[in-house]
Amino acid sequence: MAFREYKIGTRLFGVALGGSMMITLYFPTIDMTSVQATEVALRKALSAGRQNGFAYEDPFVTGEGKPVTVVLRKDPVTGEKMEPMEAYVFPPGTPFPSAIRHPRTLGSGVKELSLQQGRIGEADESRGAVFYVDHATYQGEKLAYIVNATAIKGWQPEQVLASVPEEDKKYIGTGKTLFVREQCWWCHTLLPEQTQDWQYFGVPPRLGDFNSEGPTAFGSDRKAPDLLHVASRNSSREWMLMHFFNPRLVQPHSIMPRFDYLWDEVDANGNKIDYAAWRKAYEEYEEGKRIYPPEVPEPHPDSRIRKLVDFILSLK
C-alpha cells in the first residue's frame, strides 16, 4: 500500500459497497418485514410448516416434520356437528412457522390480534398445537388472524387427527416440500405476473401474501402454466393422477416429465407396482397395438404423490 491513493481507494470502496448494501438490503427488508399478512399468507404459513427446503428437521427434503391440514366437520372434543372449517395440526415436535415463532413478521394488527385474541404466544412446539384462521376488527380494519385452538378450545393434536377421516387430511406441507425437491418450479411458476396473466392464470399475489413462507419458489423460467391458482382451473384429482403418472396420457404434446416414481413401491391395495410392465403396455399402446393405455395405479395414502396432489389441489 505504498500510495496514498490506495488508502483512499479502499475506504471509498467500503463506502460504495456499504452504501449499496444499505439501499439494496437494509431499506427493502425493513420495508418488507413490516408488511401486514393477508389471510392467504396465514393459511400458507400454517399449512406449509417452518421451512420447505433443506432444514435441520428435514435434511433430505422429504417432507419430515410438517403440519397436517384437516377439514373439521365436527368438534373434535364434543363431537358436535359444525360448519366445515380448516385447521392446521402440528403434532408434538413439529417446528412452527415463523408466523408463530416471530409474530412480528405478521405485521401490525395481525400480530396484536393473533397474540391477544388468538393466544399464539402460548403454543409450545414440544407439546404440539392446533391452529385455525379467524377474522376480527382491529382499529376499524377487518383482518384475518391466527387462533391457537389448543389454548382456547383445548383441542389436542392427536385428538384432532384421530377425529378426522383419512380423506379429510391433507399433507400440504409435505407436498410443498416435494414440489421444491422435485423442482417443479424450473418449469412452473407460482407467480402470475402483474402485467398480463390475469385472464389465463388468475390474479397476481399481493404484497402481504408471503409472510412466513420459505422458500417462496416463484420460479423464473416459465416453460409451463403458472400453478398459483391451478386448482381453480382444474380440481380433478383423477386428471392430476393420470397427468403425473405420464403427462402424455392426457396431453400428448406435453414436455412435462413423468413422475410415476412418486407412487413409491405399492398401490392403494398394497400390491407392488410393476413399473416395467406398465411401460411395456404403454409402449404397445403408443405403437397402436392396444386400444386403451394401461390403468394408472391408485396411489397408497402414504405415497409421495398423494401428498404432492394434496398440495397442488390446495392452490386455489
Add this chain to the structure above:
Amino acid sequence: MFKYLFARNEDIPPGTAAVYFGYSSIIWFIIGTGLGSFNAAKLAFPDFVTGSELFAFGHMRQVHVHAVIFGWISMAFAMAMMYITPALGNTRLWSEKLGVWNCFLWNVGLSLGLTLLWTGMTSGREYSDFPWIIDLYIAAFIALPLAINVWMTILKRRTQGIYTTNWFFGAGVFMVTIVFLVGNTPEWFQLTGLSEAYLTWWFAHNVLGLWITPVAAAIAYYTVPKITGNPLYSHRIGHLHFWSVVVFYSTPAAHHLMSAPLPEWLKSFASVEGVLILVPAIAFVSNLLLTMTGKWHYFVDNLEIKFTITGVLLAIPLNMQGGFQQTRAINWYIHGTGWIVAHAHLALLGFSTFLEAAAVYYGLQTIMRRKLYSLTLGNFHFWLLLIGFATYWISMTIAGLIQGAAKIYEVPYIDTVIAEHPYMIARWVGGTLVFTSNIVWLYNMWMTARAGTEIPAGRLPHELAYER
C-alpha cells in the same frame, strides 16, 4: 497433486496450483456442458431417460448450472488469479501450498455439493440452491483461501502500482465472500416471505455482477495488452469501469422480480440502476477494443486473442440486452421466457467463457513452458464453441419471443409448448457441439503438457510459431 498437499511450500514449483486449477476447470467444463446437453435433450424429448428419480429434469438442471458456474467459470478464475496476480506484481504466489489445498478442497466440496443437489437436497432458492452447509463450506474453504492468497500476493508485490486486473481480482474475491455470507441469510436466520425471495435474487444478481462479470473483464485487461504488446488504451477508463461496477452493478437486484409484488420504489430504483450498467460495459468494451489498435491481425493469427476479443465483442449484445430488458417497458414481455435463458448463456457461455478459455489456454502454456500442441485443434475448438453457442442463443431467443407473444395473446399454453419444440431441438444440437468441442480442448491441452514444444527461457508462448 496429493504429494504437494503435504510438501513444504518452498518445494512446490511456482504455478502448480494454477495448473491444477486449469485442468480441473476444463474437466468441470466437460462435465457441466455434458449435463447441459442432457437437460436440453430432456426438454426436447421428454421421454428420453424417463421414470427415474435421479435423472429427472428437476434433479439435473441445477447440477448443470452449479457445475458450470462453480466448477468451470470460478475455477478458471482461480487459475487466472493464481498466475496473473503474481505475474503483475513481479513476484511469486503468496502461498503455493494454500493454492494447492484450495484446489483440492474446491473439487471435494463441489463434488459433494453437486451430489447433494442431485439427490434432491436443495434450499429451493435459485442460484443459492446449495444447502446452507455447502454455502458455508464454499465461503470458508473456497472463497476465503482464494481471497487471502490474492490479497497477500498483491500486498507482497514488487511493483509500485497495482494494475487494473488486480484491482478487480482483489475486489472480486472480497465481494464474492460477502455475497455468499449475506445472500444466504434467509437459510441461516430463517428469513421468510418476500425478504427471502428478494435476497435470493440479491444473491443471484451479485454473484453474476460482482464476481463473474468483473473478474472475466479483469482477465481481458491482462491478456490483450500482454499478447499484443500494446499498453492498455486508458487507465482512466479502467477506473471508470471499476467504480461503476461497484456502484451500479451491486444495486439492481430487484430487477429480477419486476413482476412480483415488491415495493414499487425498489423496482423503479433497480430498473434505473440497471440501465446504468451500460456505463461499466461501454467503458470496458471501448477500452479493450481501442487497446487492439494497430494489432488487429492478432485477432486472426493468435488463438488467445481470438477468444478474448470474441468474448469482448459478445459483451456488446449482452449488455444491450441486460441494460434494457429489465426496464418495465420491455421486461413484461420477455420475463420468464427462453429469452432469459438465452441471455444467461450469452453472459456465461458467450462473453465469460471465451475470456476464461483464453486465460486457461495462455496460462497453461506459460506455466508449463510448452507451446500449444495443435493450432488446428484450437481453431476447431473455437469454431465449434462459437457455432454451438450461436445456435443455442438464437434458438432460445426465438423460443423466448414466441413465449412472450403467446403470453399476451393468451393462447392455450400447450400451443406454446408445441411451437417451441423445434427450437428446443436446435438448442440441444448447439449445446452438444459445445460439449464436443470441450473434449477436443481437453485432448489438446493434455497433448500440450506431454508433447508441446518447450518454450525457451525468456520467451513467451505467443512469440513462438504454431507447429501443427
